[in-house]
Amino acid sequence: MEGVEPIKTGLDNVFTLILDGSKRMVTRNLVPGADQEFRIWDPYHSKLAASILKGLTIPVKKDSMVLYLGAANGTTASHVSDIVSEGTVFAVEFSPRAMQDLIRISIPRINLVPILADALHPNSYKNMVPEVDIIYQDVAQREQAGIAIRNAGLFLKKDGYLILMIKSRSIDSAKRADEVIENEMKRLKEFFTIKDSMELEPFHSDHMAVVAQKNIL
Ligand SMILES: C[S@@+](CC[C@H](N)C(=O)[O-])C[C@H]1O[C@@H](n2cnc3c(N)ncnc32)[C@H](O)[C@@H]1O
Incomplete structure (x- = not known):
């Protein structure tokens, strides 16, 4: 990416650049001394990247504290770690296989905390997440x-935000996607x-991205 000028987006540490004639989204690499200053963020491999490219309002800032549920092998979590360069990502994943990759990715990233746990039982990681x-x-x-509701009750601050990727097929494959999402x-x-909210086509x-603010109860 040498000699290519990145253009700022409205989001901290997220840029676009023209590479081989096509527009790509990148994040500024948080890892000190790494070869690449910017890392390509592929919307086909990350629903968050797709949401940003499609113009969803994303309330994440460079100093945000983020609880990430379903981090898998850390593809998107690593880019969120780039974005929150002065914050922290607590990344929950329940697959031990995926956790191996997530741990490897988190080693050079001081703001990425991998947590092997089931997001259905947020009490089990209550002591690790602020x-x-x-x-x-x-x-x-x-x-x-x-x-989302269980985790928000325990961890989300009063006016905090939920960014939810609703996968209609995982909820009920027999029902129509729009019915499930509704x-x-x-x-x-x-x-x-x-x-x-927006679809990610x-x-x-069959995915809907939703940004929602916690109600003051
Ligand atoms: C679609 S993948 C996530 C992809 C990832 N967010 C990314 O963009 O790089 C869904 C992940 O959720 C994890 N998962 C599913 N149910 C879970 C649960 N109850 N607690 C924690 N992780 C869960 C799966 O193991 C899987 O890795």
């Missing part, structure tokens, strides 16, 4: 709104005010 500004959730599970949104609205089918 109050956070943002919950980012991307779990392939039936109970997606339920997981039901999840209804549940969310008991605890959150929906601020923005053409990058990810």
